[in-house]
Amino acid sequence: MIDFTISDDLAARRDRIRRFVQEQIVPYERDPRLTQHGPTDELRNELVELARSAGLLTIQAAEADGGWGLSHVEQAVLYEAAGWSTLGPIAMNCAAPDEGNMFLLGKITTPEQAATFLAPMIAGHQRSAFAMTEPGGAGSDPGQLQTSATFDGENFVVNGRKWLITGARGAKTWIIMANLEDNPHLPSGPTLFLTDGDQQGIVIERIMNTMDRNYVEGHAVVEFRDLTLPRNALLGESGQAFRYAQLRLAPARLTHCMRWLGAAERAQSIAIAHAKTRTAFGKPIGEHQGVSFMLADNEIALHQCRLTIWHACWLMDSGAKGRHESSIAKAYVSEELFKVADRCVQVLGGIGISDETVVEMIFRDMRAFRLYDGPTEVHKYAIGRQILR
Incomplete structure (x- = not known):
């Protein structure tokens, strides 16, 4: 039986979040750092520190990682409160694409990858990008993936062009989807890679002008030019993207x-x-x-x-x-x-x-x-x- 009762504790946390957003975050909606391309990294970092001080940062994380260990229903109640301002989820580090990327990384990273790429995200110290969508390629139909990767047994080399990559400029944790070509070392097919955004070979061509402005640093056109990644950049199993x-x-x-x-x-x-x-x-x-x-x-x-x-x-x-x-x-x-x-x-x-x-x-x-x-x-x-x- 479905019970629509919200516990007193959950209601109190909801109200706490709503007050925080109304009192501390809403005033930033007039901040000039909320630009046509969304909040700047400077604004995002300032908002994150407010949430950190209020004890409301990355509440969706597991309790072992400093979060509240929320169920999906609890998330629904609390994220609605956070969404009172489009800047609320950004401050609380539960906005897209980071929230979804943290969820994915929590499922399939190795311990070493989690320490390098996931832990700083949970702590609010760095952002992420999920690079899948392509002009003329992968989008609503990911089966049209055109970005390719080769593997020689030691290194992957990724080439391709992506667009509408949310938060690409300034992102440190990158999840990249590419089609791994046939090779004698690993299964081929659509594959995810995990890397640092400062890698040579990740070229941010431009930030696109879009009608929305609620994502940090907007949406970018990105090219991978012989992006060379070590074997441990493989995220999960090859061919399983x-x-x-x-x-x-x-x-x-x-x-x-x-x-x-x-x-x-x-x-x-x-x-x-x-x-x-x-x-x-x-x-x-x-x-x-x-x-x-x-x-x-x-x-x-x-x-x-x-x-x-x-x-x-x-x-x-x-x-x-x-x-x-x-x-x-x-x-x-x-x-x-x-x-x-x-x-x-x-x-x-x-x-x-x-x-x-x-x-x-x-x-x-x-x-x-x-x-x-x-x-x-x-x-x-x-x-x-x-x-x-």
């Missing part, structure tokens, strides 16, 4: 949903406050049916999205893989929350398209959310295949 990516994707889809639910709730609160005070035709606009219905539709959507997320999390906490349910959640929640943000812009009227409130930023970021970790159409394709089996 797609399987490992699936380990990361199901929970990462859900954590995206959790964080953006918090942002949509913030937008709704701003729209409600405006509807109570802005007057038109002799009364507050919230008393006009057209506006009240939009706010009601938002409230319904927020509630349904929360239940969808919690159900998928409950299944995963029960031991299920949750791939089907997380696809349902990602497809449904991303579409519904974008509608919420859109209605909030409409309720706000002229100021809704300005930066007088954060709603316009949430709206733009929410539009991009519909594409993160697979567009809606890819998830619906997977859902359709599953139900027709």
Whole structure:
């Protein structure tokens, strides 16, 4: 039986996070270091230190690593609180792509790799990048992977071009997906590699101009030019990249949903406050049916999205893989929350398209959310295949 009760301890932690975000993080939303390409590393580091001082850094980590050892349902409750500001998860070191990358590295690194690449991430001292998406190659269909790697028994040499690589500039921990060519030493096929971002051969061509600005240092175009890596740069087993990516994707889809639910709730609160005070035709606009219905539709959507997320999390906490349910959640929640943000812009009227409130930023970021970790159409394709089996 599903129990929707939130324990007193979890509620207290939720409220603690919400207060922290509202009181200490929200003021940074006007900081000039929140640029068109997202927060700069300087801003990110300052926010991380605030969370560290508040005892709220990397709460998703295992207790042995200084975190809270959260279940998926507990993450859902707490990440929603963190998402009240798009800077909240960045401060708390539970934002994408680092949160998902930490989850993956915690599953498949060797002890030596974990000490070098994972531990500094958990401590908030360095960021990461996951380099898979390619122009004309891997994306929604990773089977189109074009980046190649050769292996001579001692070293891998990686060549290829990637784009939309989130947080690439300044990232220290890099996970790179490449197609390992046939060789007499290891199984070939799509393979993950783990390396330091300062390696010669990783060339950041440019930072792309995108509509969203909530990821540290934006999204980059990257080229690997004879990137030479030692054998111990192999992450997991060769030829198993797609399987490992699936380990990361199901929970990462859900954590995206959790964080953006918090942002949509913030937008709704701003729209409600405006509807109570802005007057038109002799009364507050919230008393006009057209506006009240939009706010009601938002409230319904927020509630349904929360239940969808919690159900998928409950299944995963029960031991299920949750791939089907997380696809349902990602497809449904991303579409519904974008509608919420859109209605909030409409309720706000002229100021809704300005930066007088954060709603316009949430709206733009929410539009991009519909594409993160697979567009809606890819998830619906997977859902359709599953139900027709």
